[in-house]
Amino acid sequence: xxxxxxxxxxxxxxxxxxxxxxxxxxxxxxxxxxxxxxxxxxxxxxxxxxxxxxxxxxxxxxxxxxxxxxxxxxxxxxxxxxxxxxxxxxxxxxxxxxxxxxxxxxxxxxxxxxxxxxxxxxxxxxxxxxxxxxxxxxxxxxxxxxxxxxxxxxxxxxxxxxxxxxxxxxxxxxxxxxxxxxxxxxxxxxxxxxxxxxxxxxxxxxxxxxxxxxxxxxxxxxxxxxxxxxxxxxxxxxxxxxxxxxxxxxxxxxxxxxxxxxxxxxxxxxxxxxxxxxxxxxxxxxxxxxxxxxxxxxxxxxxxxxxxxxxxxxxxxxxxxxxxxxxxxxxxxxxxxxxxxxxxxxxxxxxxxxxxxxxxxxxxxxxxxxxxxxxxxxxxxxxxxxxxxxxxxxxxxxxxxxxxxxxxxxxxxxxxxxxxxxxxxxxxxxxxx
Numbered sequence: 001x002x003x004x005x006x007x008x009x010x011x012x013x014x015x016x017x018x019x020x021x022x023x024x025x026x027x028x029x030x031x032x033x034x035x036x037x038x039x040x041x042x043x044x045x046x047x048x049x050x051x052x053x054x055x056x057x058x059x060x061x062x063x064x065x066x067x068x069x070x071x072x073x074x075x076x077x078x079x080x081x082x083x084x085x086x087x088x089x090x091x092x093x094x095x096x097x098x099x100x101x102x103x104x105x106x107x108x109x110x111x112x113x114x115x116x117x118x119x120x121x122x123x124x125x126x127x128x129x130x131x132x133x134x135x136x137x138x139x140x141x142x143x144x145x146x147x148x149x150x151x152x153x154x155x156x157x158x159x160x161x162x163x164x165x166x167x168x169x170x171x172x173x174x175x176x177x178x179x180x181x182x183x184x185x186x187x188x189x190x191x192x193x194x195x196x197x198x199x200x201x202x203x204x205x206x207x208x209x210x211x212x213x214x215x216x217x218x219x220x221x222x223x224x225x226x227x228x229x230x231x232x233x234x235x236x237x238x239x240x241x242x243x244x245x246x247x248x249x250x251x252x253x254x255x256x257x258x259x260x261x262x263x264x265x266x267x268x269x270x271x272x273x274x275x276x277x278x279x280x281x282x283x284x285x286x287x288x289x290x291x292x293x294x295x296x297x298x299x300x301x302x303x304x305x306x307x308x309x310x311x312x313x314x315x316x317x318x319x320x321x322x323x324x325x326x327x328x329x330x331x332x333x334x335x336x337x338x339x340x341x342x343x344x345x346x347x348x349x350x351x352x353x354x355x356x357x358x359x360x361x362x363x364x365x366x367x368x369x370x371x372x373x374x375x376x377x378x379x380x381x382x383x384x385x386x387x388x389x390x391x392x393x394x395x396x397x398x399x400x401x402x403x404x405x406x407x408x409x410x411x412x413x414x415x416x417x418x419x420x421x422x423x424x425x426x427x428x429x430x431x432x433x
Contacts, residue, residue, distance in 0.1 A: 002106055005027035008070045010035060012063065012087070015076025017100040019047050020148035021075050024107070026054050035059040035067040035086075044415075071095050078144075078167040099171040101164060104149035106174075113268050114143075114162045115185030115218075116169065116206050119315050120261045121145075122181060122289050123253070127265035130282050132159060135274040143168070159272060166202035176209040179216040179268050179275075180234065183260065185224040186314040189433045200224055207240045210234035217267050219260060230312050238261040239273070252278060253288045255322030270396040277336045291421035293319050293405075296428050299396040305430045307405035308421030312339055313346040316407040329400045331356045331392045333382075334361045336408030336420075338363035343370040346407060356395050385413060385420075389427040 007030045011018045014036035016321070022032050027229075034051065036043070036276035051058075051388050058232060059067045063086045065352050068074065068390050076082070090097055115125050124144055132139040138156055142149045143163040154160055163179070182271045185200055211233055218229045228237055235257040246266060248259050266279050288294060289309075296304040306317040316334065326338045332354050347370050350357060356378045359367050380395070382388035392402045404424045414420040 004030045004201060006031060007072055008034070009073045009075060010067050010071040010081040011075045011077070012036075012040070012084075014043060014047060014051065014058075014060075015077050015079065017148040017150065018077045019051050020151045021100050022056050023054065024103075024150050026056065031057075033057040033059065033067055033071070035063045035112070041054060044128070061400045065089055068093070068095060068260045072414060073098065074170055075100055078165060082170055088113045095174070096359055097171055097332070098173055100148055100150050101162075101166045101168045102172045102175050104152065105172075105176075107150070108152070108154050108160065110154040110157050110160060110244075111178035111180070112162055112176075113272075114164050114177035115181045115183065115204055115264075116164050116166070116203050116224040117181070117225075118312065119318060120183045120264075121163045122309065123258065123292060124181070124261045124265045125161050126289050127162045127262060127286060128268050129281070129324065130286060131265065131269035132161070134278045134282050135269075136295040137272065137274075141349045142166075152370070164206065166199055168255055169205040170202050172205055174209060176211075177206065177214070179215045179217065179271060180206045180210060180330060181264055181268065182219065182221050182222075182225045182229065183264055184222045185228075186312070192214055196224075200228060204231065205230045207232040207234055207301075213403055215271055217264055219264070237267055239267055245257055245265040251283050253293075255293070255318065257318045257322065260286075263368065271399065291417060293322055294421070296425050299393075299428075299431055299433045300396075302396045303401045305401060305403045305405075306421045306424050306425060306428075307403060308417045310405035311409050311417055312335075313341045313343055315409045316405040317346055317349055320353055321401060322347050323401055326353075327399075328353060328355055330354045331358065331396050331400060333358045333360065333388050333392055333402070333404045333424075334407050335360040335362075335364045335367055336410050337361065338366055338405045340406055341407075343367065343407075346372045347371055347376065354378070354401065355391070356380060358382050358392050358395075360385060360388045361406075362409060363408045367407075369412055386425060386427055389424065397431070 009030050009032045009185045025032050044354050046330040066269050115121050127139045135159045139159045140152050141161045142152050144165050152260045214234040216232050216234040217237045219225050220240040291309040296306050310316045310319050356381045360374040410420040
């Protein structure tokens with residue numbers, strides 16, 4: 001068991017996970033430094049107030065070698081790049097660099113169900129959580145879905161459901177879930193991982209420490225995933241919508257992708273001992289998660305959907321397929337901070353299914369060029385987010401769908417995709433009929 005008293009720990013990033021890590025370590029009498037690239041006036045005031053007076057040493061406005069001079073352990077938040085010069089220097093000095101997920105794992109003892117993949121993580125995690133709750137099993141849900149894992153006390157729990165990203169998996173050492181899950185893998189975060197191979201390798205770390213007594217649930221229809229899992233020692237549990245044990249008519253949430261999410265979640269629940277009847281009951285009533293193809297309102301017989309969680313081209317493809325009925329009646333709001341992904345498949349789908357595209361943010365120029373190169377000219381550029389919503393509404397007719405599915409990250413205009421989605425909903429609800 002790790003001895004934390006007087007251990008010198010540097011945390012990179014004053015976000016939710018960094019603050020939660022410090023709040024866990026300080027009562028154990030660890031000597032904690034937090035280094036943050038933003039200046040004080042740019043920080044989340046609520047987070048900063050939580051950390052200011054608890055005995056943490058702060059370095060704001062940039063990461064310097066001074067922050068690691070005495071460090072015995074470094075904990076990196078998900079948004080901190082592993083190729084930062086100061087992180088590379090720490091590795092040269094043989095200072096262990098771990099994620100908040102790895103730190104949290106050292107405090108936990110109950111079985112973890114960890115879910116990764118490019119798309120569908122939040123929906124699948126939420127379904128697993130709902131299945132277990134409905135079966136009366138004490139469970140917590142954490143990770144990318146909102147609550148940092150380090151904040152979880154598992155003393156009175158049976159299970160922990162964890163949404164985990166490639167960023168978090170890059171810096172694990174001993175993290176070992178009882179059930180791991182890879183839903184799918186398509187091009188994403190290439191600006192961070194540099195290639196699809198590196199991205200896939202980061203995702204594969206979810207099962208790197210698993211043993212023969214553990215389980216790995218995976219998408220048998222995804223060629224990249226199917227190839228990756230052959231490296232695992234865990235018991236392989238495939239799922240496929242072609243061999244579904246769930247009737248799509250029994251699932252309330254629409255789309256083929258949600259059948260895959262339901263299959264994966266149901267398998268995890270069954271391994272945990274949840275009865276089949278409980279699974280069916282939850283699937284019949286589960287209406288989905290916020291910001292993922294979320295119905296917002298209907299005005300002038302125009303329907304609005306919030307898919308702010310669509311942060312890559314493949315996510316937007318999924319949303320378009322779920323809502324398209326062949327009548328070319330979708331007005332798509334897209335753009336934001338470009339992740340550098342391939343746009344070919346998205347552009348072809350837009351050409352066949354989208355009435356107009358309203359483009360915003362840093363990616364607008366590249367997206368516009370890609371669409372025009374495919375002879376698609378129904379493009380409008382909006383100067384800001386409010387203009388994008390108002391313009392979309394003015395272009396729409398009765399029976400149309402206005403879909404926010406940006407295919408991009410939110411950080412050029414918003415603090416996260418949740419803020420983007422909430423502002424979209426506020427703007428929609430304020431539109432006059």
